[in-house]
Structure formats: C-alpha cells, structure tokens
Amino acid sequence: MPTKSPVRSRKAQIEQKATALFRTRGFAGTSMRELATELGMEAGSLYSHIRSKEELLHRICFELAELFFAGFSAATQEAGRPVSFQLRLAIESHVRVLTRDVAASAVFLHEWRHLSEPARTEFLALREQYEAGFRRLVQQGTATGELTTPDPAFATLTLLASLNWLPTWYRPDGTLTPDEIGHRLAEQLLRGLAAKEQPSN
Amino acid sequence: MPTKSPVRSRKAQIEQKATALFRTRGFAGTSMRELATELGMEAGSLYSHIRSKEELLHRICFELAELFFAGFSAATQEAGRPVSFQLRLAIESHVRVLTRDVAASAVFLHEWRHLSEPARTEFLALREQYEAGFRRLVQQGTATGELTTPDPAFATLTLLASLNWLPTWYRPDGTLTPDEIGHRLAEQLLRGLAAKEQPSN
DNA sequence: AAAATTTGCTAACGAACGTTAGGAAACATA
DNA sequence: TATGTTTCCTAACGTTCGTTAGCAAATTTT
Numbered sequence: 309m310p311t312k313s314p315v316r317s318r319k320a321q322i323e324q325k326a327t328a329l330f331r332t333r334g335f336a337g338t339s340m341r342e343l344a345t346e347l348g349m350e351a352g353s354l355y356s357h358i359r360s361k362e363e364l365l366h367r368i369c370f371e372l373a374e375l376f377f378a379g380f381s382a383a384t385q386e387a388g389r390p391v392s393f394q395l396r397l398a399i400e401s402h403v404r405v406l407t408r409d410v411a412a413s414a415v416f417l418h419e420w421r422h423l424s425e426p427a428r429t430e431f432l433a434l435r436e437q438y439e440a441g442f443r444r445l446v447q448q449g450t451a452t453g454e455l456t457t458p459d460p461a462f463a464t465l466t467l468l469a470s471l472n473w474l475p476t477w478y479r480p481d482g483t484l485t486p487d488e489i490g491h492r493l494a495e496q497l498l499r500g501l502a503a504k505e506q507p508s509n
Numbered sequence: 510m511p512t513k514s515p516v517r518s519r520k521a522q523i524e525q526k527a528t529a530l531f532r533t534r535g536f537a538g539t540s541m542r543e544l545a546t547e548l549g550m551e552a553g554s555l556y557s558h559i560r561s562k563e564e565l566l567h568r569i570c571f572e573l574a575e576l577f578f579a580g581f582s583a584a585t586q587e588a589g590r591p592v593s594f595q596l597r598l599a600i601e602s603h604v605r606v607l608t609r610d611v612a613a614s615a616v617f618l619h620e621w622r623h624l625s626e627p628a629r630t631e632f633l634a635l636r637e638q639y640e641a642g643f644r645r646l647v648q649q650g651t652a653t654g655e656l657t658t659p660d661p662a663f664a665t666l667t668l669l670a671s672l673n674w675l676p677t678w679y680r681p682d683g684t685l686t687p688d689e690i691g692h693r694l695a696e697q698l699l700r701g702l703a704a705k706e707q708p709s710n
Numbered sequence: 711a712a713a714a715t716t717t718g719c720t721a722a723c724g725a726a727c728g729t730t731a732g733g734a735a736a737c738a739t740a
Numbered sequence: 741t742a743t744g745t746t747t748c749c750t751a752a753c754g755t756t757c758g759t760t761a762g763c764a765a766a767t768t769t770t
C-alpha cells in the first residue's frame with residue numbers, strides 16, 4: 309500500500325488548506341464552504357474540528373510569531389559575537405521561518421488585520437517588538453563601527469522590507485534553497501550597510 | 510466661509526474613501542454599506558455614481574500602473590545616461606508614485622487578486638513587464654561593469670521588495686519627504702550593488 | 711459485543727452581501 | 741416658472757456568509 313503523503317489529522321488538513329486559501333484569496337475572501345469543498349466535506353462539518361474561522365487565522369499568526377522570536381533569540385543570544393554577524397544570523401533565521409511554510413508567512417504578513425481585538429493589537433505589539441530587535445542590532449552595529457548608515461531605523465525598514473517581500477516570489481521548487489536565499493539576502497543587505505567602504509557621493 | 514478641503518465630486522469622494530477602506534480592511538472585507546456610511550449616505554445611492562464595487566478596485570489598479578510605467582519611461586528614455594543613474598531615477602520615480610497616494614499604492618500591491626478575469630491576468634502581465642524593465646537595467650549595469658551582482662534577477666527582486674514594502678511604513682506626515690525617501694532608498698540599494706568596492710568574503 | 715465518542719451530512723438560522731428599481735427631493739437648465 | 745436631470749432614500753432582491761443543532765454513521769474505547 310504505497311502512501312504518498314503522510315497521514316494527517318483532519319484538523320491539520322483543515323489548517324493546511326485554510327492557510328493555502330487564506331494566502332491566495334485572503335481571509336475575508338475565503339469562505340468556509342469553499343474550504344470544506346477543497347477538503348471533500350461539508351462546511352458544517354468543519355466545526356467538529358475547529359471553533360471558528362478566526363481561530364484558524366489566529367493560530368497561523370501567533371505560531372509563526374513564536375518561530376520568529378525563537379530564531380531571533382538563537383541568533384543573538386550568544387555573547388561576544390560581532391553585531392554584524394548577529395545581524396546576519398538574524399536575517400538568515402528570518403528567511404528560514406518565512407520559507408518554512410510560505411503560504412503561512414504570506415498570511416502572517418498580510419491577513420492579521422482580520423483578527424478581532426484584543427488579538428489584533430497584541431499581534432501588532434509583538435511585531436513591533438521583533439522589529440525593534442533588528443533596529444537595536446543595526447544601531448549597535450553603527451555604534452561599534454561595524455555598520456554604517458545615517459539612519460538606523462530607516463535602514464532597518466529597508467532590510468526588513470527586502471525580507472518580508474519574499475513570500476511574493478519564493479517558490480519551494482525554485483533553484484535556490486532557503487539557506488542559499490538567506491545567505492544571498494544577508495550578503496546583499498549587509499553589503500549595503502558595510503562600514504569598510506565609503507560610497508561615492 | 511472657510512472651506513478647508515477642496516470641493517470634490519461625489520465620485521471622487523467615493524473613490525478616495527473606498528481606497529482608504531480597501532487599504533485598511535481589504536477589498537473583500539469592505540462592504541458597500543460601510544463605504545456609504547463613511548460618506549454619509551446609503552449604500553444604494555453609490556450606484557448613481559459608480560457601476561460596481563469592482564470598478565473602484567479596477568481604477569485604482571490600472572491608473573497606478575499607468576503612473577508607474579510613465580515614471581519608468583521618463584527615467585530611462587534618455588539615451589546615453591549611465592545605467593546606474595537610470596536605475597537611480599527609476600527607483601526614485603517608483604517611490605514618488607508610491608508616496609503620491611499611499612493607500613492606493615497598498616491596494617495596488619495587494620488587492621489585485623480580487624479583480625475578475627480577464628483584468629486580473631492583464632494586471633499581472635503589466636506588473637511583470639514593469640519588473641522586467643528593472644531587471645534589464647540591473648543586467649545592463651552588470652554588463653557595463655557599473656553594477657555587480659552574482660544574480661541580477663535576485664538582486665532586482667530584493668530591490669523591488671525594499672521599494673514595495675514602503676506603504677506599510679510610510680506616513681505622509683513623517684519627517685522624510687518622498688524625494689528624501691527615494692534618495693535614501695536609491696543610495697542604500699545602489700550601494701549594495703556598487704561595482705567599485707569588493708565585498709569581504 | 712456494547713458503549714462511548716467522534717465525524718460528517720443536512721437543514722436551517724440570523725446576518726450580511728452587492729445590487730436594482732421606484733420615487734421623492736434637490737439641483738440645473740431653458 | 742416649467743422642465744429635465746441628477747442624487748439620494750428606501751425597500752427589496754437573490755445570494756452568500758459563519759455557524760448551530762440534530763441525527764446517523766463511523767470509529768474508538770471498554
């Protein structure tokens with residue numbers, strides 16, 4: 309009996325398919341009826357496994373947030389590492405999380421607006437906290453002289469922008485592995501912040 | 510009688526308010542009833558001025574596309590300019606269009622998925638064409654030796670990513686003018702592609 | 711094997727949706 | 741002022757939505 313896919317619980321199937329649909333159609337543009345149809349069942353049956361449509365979204369958002377924080381911690385926890393190295397590791401970790409499940413990442417980055425309060429505000433606070441971590445790294449890097457930028461906050465925005473656009477173009481079946489992508493992005497972005505060379509004005 | 514705002518046609522008011530709502534709630538998450546309420550009227554009345562909800566989205570998407578193309582043309586039409594200079598101008602033009610109406614830009618970048626066919630496919634083709642223009646610039650720049658990157662396509666993605674994340678953070682009342690932002694982004698991004706200095710491997 | 715639990719279908723609920731059509735009110739034109 | 745046009749309210753349409761509850765079937769547990 310060749311089984312091509314690992315057997316998943318019904319709930320896991322629902323979550324995976326919901327993630328895919330939320331990504332392509334948006335949260336508000338995805339109905340529970342079409343989700344159920346994609347799974348070969350009726351919409352009413354979904355509620356044997358989940359509480360609500362919003363619960364699906366909530367899980368995607370807050371579970372990915374945890375992964376982002378865990379990766380950032382691992383990248384930056386070891387004392388004594390050069391700041392620019394920590395920043396490189398943080399970039400690479402961010403890319404790893406984004407590429408782990410690119411549909412979930414796209415949902416995470418755009419569909420949070422559909423969370424009800426207080427989850428919505430909570431999510432935004434987490435996001436700000438995570439970004440502040442990157443900002444601190446860039447600031448520390450300029451303070452130590454490893455990095456150069458006239459505006460650390462602006463540079464951080466640019467950096468995160470490059471990273472967070474990834475779900476729009478990344479394909480798991482593309483030629484580059486997630487680690488290669490992370491490496492390249494880190495290279496290019498850090499090159500733009502490198503302190504050794506002066507830009508020609 | 511001090512009038513603070515210029516008097517606009519009802520249609521212009523509808524379009525402006527729809528743009529704002531589509532930006533914050535998404536196209537699918539915005540109802541015609543709430544749009545009408547924001548304008549102090551009833552939903553049924555909107556149809557004296559517009560044909561459909563989708564027409565509003567269609568206009569946002571295709572009018573901005575025109576602006577992007579016009580800006581790119583102006584940046585790259587003059588023969589003899591160094592490629593990296595053209596790229597700089599193209600970046601700055603892109604930022605000018607994005608910052609012209611940041612809500613419309615956010616809608617343009619994310620809500621196109623709600624266009625029906627054939628408009629949806631048409632829009633994606635336009636987008637690809639515009640991005641191909643940037644790719645050509647980067648490729649030409651590496652061919653002339655003005656720019657350096659092991660992968661022009663990848664570098665272009667990174668560049669456009671930095672630009673297209675702008676609507677998430679830009680505030681018209683912020684400290685930087687659109688031209689300043691364009692200049693900074695161009696500086697930082699081109700610095701990451703500059704051919705004169707070799708990155709430390 | 712019997713009992714308990716889970717799963718899924720089904721019909722339905724109350725609410726919400728984009729839009730239409732009729733008519734009154736407001737405005738513009740002759 | 742009379743006429744024509746536009747704007748808006750209103751009620752309603754047909755459709756869709758997320759979800760609930762009842763029950764039978766399937767599965768699991770005892």
